[in-house]
Amino acid sequence: MVSSKKNDIRLSFLGGCGEVGRIGIKLELSGGKSLLLDYGVSLSGEDMPVFPGHVRPKDLRSVFLSHAHLDHSGALPLLFSGEVKVPVYTTSLTARLSYLLLEDFLHISGYNLPFERREVNVFMKNIKAVNYGQETMMGKDVTVRLIDAGHIPGSAMILVKSPEANILFTGDFNLVETQLLNAARISDINLSEVDVVVMETTYANIDHPDRRDLEKELVESCREVVDKGGIVLIPAFAVGRSQEILCVLRRYDFEYPITLDGMARHTSKILLSYPEFVRNQKLLREALSRAKWITNWAERRRALKNPGVIVSPAGMLKGGAALYYLQKIYKNPQNAVFLVSYQIEGTPGRMLLETGKFKFNGSLEEVKAQVKWFDFSAHSGHKELMRFLSMLSPETTVFLIHGELDAAKKLASEAEETLELKVILPEEGRVYHL
Ligand SMILES: [Zn+2]
Ligand SMILES: [Zn+2]
Numbered sequence: 001m002v003s004s005k006k007n008d009i010r011l012s013f014l015g016g017c018g019e020v021g022r023i024g025i026k027l028e029l030s031g032g033k034s035l036l037l038d039y040g041v042s043l044s045g046e047d048m049p050v051f052p053g054h055v056r057p058k059d060l061r062s063v064f065l066s067h068a069h070l071d072h073s074g075a076l077p078l079l080f081s082g083e084v085k086v087p088v089y090t091t092s093l094t095a096r097l098s099y100l101l102l103e104d105f106l107h108i109s110g111y112n113l114p115f116e117r118r119e120v121n122v123f124m125k126n127i128k129a130v131n132y133g134q135e136t137m138m139g140k141d142v143t144v145r146l147i148d149a150g151h152i153p154g155s156a157m158i159l160v161k162s163p164e165a166n167i168l169f170t171g172d173f174n175l176v177e178t179q180l181l182n183a184a185r186i187s188d189i190n191l192s193e194v195d196v197v198v199m200e201t202t203y204a205n206i207d208h209p210d211r212r213d214l215e216k217e218l219v220e221s222c223r224e225v226v227d228k229g230g231i232v233l234i235p236a237f238a239v240g241r242s243q244e245i246l247c248v249l250r251r252y253d254f255e256y257p258i259t260l261d262g263m264a265r266h267t268s269k270i271l272l273s274y275p276e277f278v279r280n281q282k283l284l285r286e287a288l289s290r291a292k293w294i295t296n297w298a299e300r301r302r303a304l305k306n307p308g309v310i311v312s313p314a315g316m317l318k319g320g321a322a323l324y325y326l327q328k329i330y331k332n333p334q335n336a337v338f339l340v341s342y343q344i345e346g347t348p349g350r351m352l353l354e355t356g357k358f359k360f361n362g363s364l365e366e367v368k369a370q371v372k373w374f375d376f377s378a379h380s381g382h383k384e385l386m387r388f389l390s391m392l393s394p395e396t397t398v399f400l401i402h403g404e405l406d407a408a409k410k411l412a413s414e415a416e417e418t419l420e421l422k423v424i425l426p427e428e429g430r431v432y433h434l
Pocket of ligand 1: 067
């Protein structure tokens, strides 16, 4: 499929090659103007966020955003500092959540960012909300459609159909149904028509445990700690993961106090007003009303007085109310910290998992509380990625992004050997002719 026809489509990657994050895919259509799929930052490490390659807004026809996570959306305000206004298509919920995450991004790393609140606001004004399944025309012969990706609420795969080629960008996706979300709706795509797939590979070499077993294990582990008078801190991402954990606790009738804090409160409120994006509205409503929502410091301190579970961002312990709780509970081996998110290399959460130590205000301390990781992924694991690839026709060209290089390489050889697919690990900045 990769050719060098005159009237071809050109695909290039502005980041996300061999790394989790900094996603930006430029699709130059035969008419000259380009579509940009996602434009995010890399947030690994404690330093500055890293931005994707440059793109000129005037070269863009439109932008499509797969979901609200900053590794997909965090660079978008950069496009809105000048006169040119590019429309950004995404789901209504992604628009709402992006605003929240970008505000938080400004709040945390404001001085280090190459944009300000003004650019975020202009970006928001240029969003055009579209529904899953709705076709958006780009010129006279290109259509773009969003498909539920099952990753976080509002997330989408992006399918671009043009006379030259049909291109599917998976965004981040999950083929496994969770308590909060349905699995990605790949049955809505005619995969035999897809010529090019750009697929995420966050968990290319990891098979997730069975979801139901994992849910039971988490609830049992929480019970064990709380039964003995301990406190369990569950640092969780504000968008999706916090609500998923609350749904799991509700689903298995967890009987002890549950506290919800940090930005997860805002995102939970938002999700309640977008019920069409969750699998089971009733479960979510019950789960959220079952938890005590912290509204002030007195309540925060009180939450630490009794055994129970506290769910609070940040998921990788880079900030948020979770840090306050951690500082209060880490010295007591009766307590526990249950990490339920992917811990990117270089983050405090990853360091805690690997060394049992945590840096509080510059001083490295041993964490005596039990530390455990539960693989509650919002991404497809190795098995699901291979299952997805096996549904493609052998003529499909697959580009692997959004994953560590070694893992992606392994997946590529497996797909080439067993499925006879053509798999490319793209290089940043290089142009691929479709
Ligand atoms: Zn994501
Ligand atoms: Zn991502």
